[in-house]
Amino acid sequence: MKKAILFLAFLLPVIGSIAQTVNITFNVNMNFQTVDPGGVFVAGGSGFGSPGDNQLTDPDGDGIYSITLAKPVGFSSHYIFLNGNCGDYSCKENIAGQPCSDPASYNDRFIAVGSSDTTVSTCFGLCTDGTDCSVVDSVEVTFRLDMTGVTVDPGGVYVAGGGAFGSPGDNELTDPDGDGIYTITLAKPVPFASYYTFTNGNCGDFSCKEDIAGQSCADPDNYNDRFLRLVENDTVICTYFANCDAFSPCALTSVDDLILDPGLFRLHPNPARAEVWLDFSSAGRVARQVEVFDPSGRMVWRQQVAVGATQTLLQLASLPASVYVVKVRDGQRMSVQKLMLTPR
Incomplete structure (x- = not known):
């Protein structure tokens, strides 16, 4: 006992x-x-x-x-x-x-x-509730930044900061038509809000960020950064480097004017390894724009499809295996689909 x-x-x-x-x-x-x-x-x-x-x-x-x-x-x-x-x-x-x-x-x-x-x-890399790796609902945030009168650094122009836009060097704005308006479109989860700033150069220490201290859009409690309030729909922001004013007309085409056309294109094979065919439902009357976004919302591929083409081949061997969003713009029509790239 x-x-x-x-x-x-x-x-x-x-x-x-x-x-x-x-x-x-x-x-x-x-x-x-x-x-x-x-x-x-x-x-x-x-x-x-x-x-x-x-x-x-x-x-x-x-x-x-x-x-x-x-x-x-x-x-x-x-x-x-x-x-x-x-x-x-x-x-x-x-x-x-x-x-x-x-x-x-x-x-x-x-x-x-x-x-x-x-x-x-x-x-991995997604905030999903379960192991189904479907892309979460997202919105597109487009920044159009007027750099007129600014000596643009050879390292590029970037949007960064706030925890959601990464570091200088991650999200580059470009000006392909040379009009001084630098642009980027990023896909972000719904709903979305974040601080951000613009940098003239690829400076990891943010030493080349714009100075908007004392202006209406600067938050002195957060490094004098800008703030993007809660976004639940596609949004276009048109502003100036180091200036809180907005310019107009803002977007070349208002997001509200776009027509969502789910049948505009299809992807095959999907999932794929490196090459994906994009088939259109009809021949295009205008050049079509194809953009591919990674899970963080960064645009990682852009391709233009010639007028009249009914299909195009996306050669994506340079992209790592992951889940992507493919967006096609055809004039006033737009469609978005999910694409899965598997390990090669």
Whole structure:
């Protein structure tokens, strides 16, 4: 009897410690990524250590990488997924501007658990609730920046900052027609809001950003940056470098004037590896514009299709495996479709 009591006295603290932990399971769809030989990891925050500490595995080869970790009841921490064992986090997923990223903590994800086991299922590089890697609803934000009278830096003109627009060098505005108006269109998740600024040059320290201190659109509590208020529809912003005024007419064509035509084109094969045929429902009377956006909303491919063409080949071997959005503009008509590029 005495031995039994001693055994129970030893066992109770062990049982109590087990009851004070919960299991957190992460499932990450990597089917649209070229998985680094170093492995897939969860890391960061105050509770998930460094790259290399917590490796996700895929024993059944279905492309879903998983790990289960025991954490204390009431645990909370930021975290991020990494494609590779990179101590400097250079291989972390880029979810900037998406709803699950925290711009105040390196655009990482966040988890808080109670007293029950928790499962997080998502896609690498996307804020999905589950391992279905369909692209979330998005809006297009177009910036048209008048650089007239400004000596443009050879490094380019960029929109950056605010946690959703990255660093100088990430999102370049261009002026293909040489009229002094630099333009970029980015796809962002709905709803979307963020600070931002323009830079004249590719300066990682933001030393070449515009100076709008004291002007109406500058927020002195956020580095005198501009602020894009809640956006739920396609939006065009027309302004001047270092000046809060807006110019008009703003857009060459108002977004409200566009006609959404879901049958304008189809993609095949889809999913694809490197080459995708784009078939139009009819011959074009004007040159068509094809644009491809990555999951962060950055335009990564642009191609013009000649008048009268009924199909064109998109040679996308330079793009990594991921989920993309393809947008086609045909005069006043527009259509958007999802494209999946698989590992090659």
